[in-house]
Amino acid sequence: MIVGIPKETKPDEYRVALIPAGVEEMLRHGHTVLIEKGAGLGSGISDQEYKKAGAKLIDEPKEIYDQSQLVMKVKEPLPEEYPFLREDQILFTFFHFAASKELTDAVTKTKIVAIAYETIRDEHGQHPILTPMSEVAGRMSIQEGAKYLEKPMLGRGILLGGVPGVAPAEVVIIGGGIVGTNAAKVAAGLGARVTILDISVNRLRYLDDIMPKNVVTLMSNTQNIREKVTSADLLIGAVLVEGARAPRVVTKEMVQTMKSGAVIIDVAIDQGGCVETSKPTTHSNPIYKEYDVIHYCVTNIPGAVACTSTHALTNVTLPYALEIADKGYGRAARENQAILRGVNMVKGRLTNKAVASAFDMTYSTFE
Template sequence: MIIGVPKEIKNNENRVALTPAGAQELLKAGHTVYVQSTAGLGSGFEDAEYVSAGASILPTIEEVYDIAEMIMKVKEPIEAEYPLIKENQLVFTYFHFASYEPLTKAMVESKSVCLAYETVEKADRSLPLLVPMSEVAGRMAIQEGAKYLEKPLKGRGILLGGVPGVRPAKVLILGGGVVGTNAAKIAAGMGADVTIMDINLPRLRYLDDVMPANVNTFMSNEYNIRELIGTHDLIVGAVLIPGAKAPHLITKDMLKDMRPGTVLVDVAVDQGGCIETCKPTTHQDPTYVIDDVLHYCVANMPGAVPYTSTLALTNATLPYALQLANKGWQKACKENLELKLGLNIIKGEIVYQAVGEAFNLPYTSVDNFLN
């Protein structure tokens, strides 16, 4: 199979979908890999390293899309890329369709095959291609939140861990999954007073067992959320429903109950956000203020630490990419239910129910394309 790796063109997206080591593994399996010139530079990988691994370098993004049977990316295609995607071309990347209808319609019109990292799902309901970036984003949520609590950046002016004789900041984390757990670890390690909320009682029991003493667990419901938001300094939205739009756990009217300078970090922004007043921002312009509450809603947080993120992502995606390349997408998805669940759009048809329901668009069974 011919695999193409274009350079990411989303604002301040420095990750690349494949490391030189990953390219070498695909080449060893008999495939051809084309990488756009400087695609890996933001992550610390020179063109020469890809060439040394056996890949070929192409100067433009148009040439990569034109030659490839499978495109490997990090973030969803943006508008400039829509016309480049060809009929029957396999695009393997994060899509987050349910949060953006124009992308969904553009991919339907392209008649390509869209296999989304974020809906590849194991039998235990875990999301193996979302986990590494969720780990990065969860840890970064506290790192960024701590920074934006500083007064010059319009935060409350509170040090996350406090100092002797002064109470630490209070951190509220909505969601006890991968993002929330990693956020809690970092916040606790920095000395904050942490509360993590979830609707899953067994999960809360587990977190209560493994987290340090400065992390408390609390059942998530509207009453409890409203009770806590007025006393917490940093609130992290970390809720995910696979492939679907995130629910709004914090509504606009709740902002008035928060103290001026409270910081909201919505890690779920690329799935629509679990904070109603959330809207996607960029690393170039990451924050905005509504009702004296600071919102940090960068949709590609791991892009700020591309070396770590690219290595973590390739570690997770490469085994699946090899299956797709070795067998072709139809056979690979028929034989591997995890990959099958990653199929969102096939040749002009939506095949992932949550995506169709998000925009009241028709959807069909993925099995129609695999039999």
């Protein structure tokens, strides 16, 4: 199979979908790999490294799409890429369809096979491709939150961990999954007072066992969220519903009760956001203020640490990409339930129930 790796076009996206070691592995399985020139530069990977690994360097993205049967990306295609997509082509990337009706409609019309990283789920209920990026995003949410709490960055002027005799910051994390857990680890390590809210008692019980004493767990309900949002210096939105739009659990009325200069990091923004006042931002223009609260809603947070993220992503995407390339998407999906769960669209048919429900569209089973 011919596998194409175009350069990412999303603003401030520096990751690339495959590292040279992945190219070598694809070639070992008998596949051809096309890499757009400059695709890896943002992750510190030169064209020469790809060439040495055996990839063919291509000048233009259209050539990649024209020649490739399987295209691997990091982020969803942008409008300028829609015309490149062709019927029956396999596109393997993060889509987050439920966050955008425009994207869903556009990709449906191309009649490609859309396999989404974020909905691949293994037999243990884990999301192996989403997990490392969630780990990065969770850790970075505290890093960014600490920065924007500084007064020159328009924040409250608070040191996350405080100092002897001065109280640390109050960090509230809504969602105790991979993002929330990693955010809590970093915040707790810096000495903040941390509260994690989640809807699962079992998850809270687990977190209570593994977290240090400066982390408190609370059941996620409207009353508890309302009370904790008011006291938060830094609020992390880490809510995930697989394949579906994130529920808006923090209302604008709640945001209005927050302290002047408090910071919201809505990590769920790539699934539509879990804070009502959130809207997508970029690394070039990452924040805005609403109700005197700083909102950081970058949709590709891990892209800022592209070298780390690219290697972590290839570690988990490559086994699935090899299986798809070796067997074709149909056989791969029938033989591997994880890949089957990743198939969101097939030739104009929507095969992900959560996305279909989000937009009241027709759902079709995979055949």
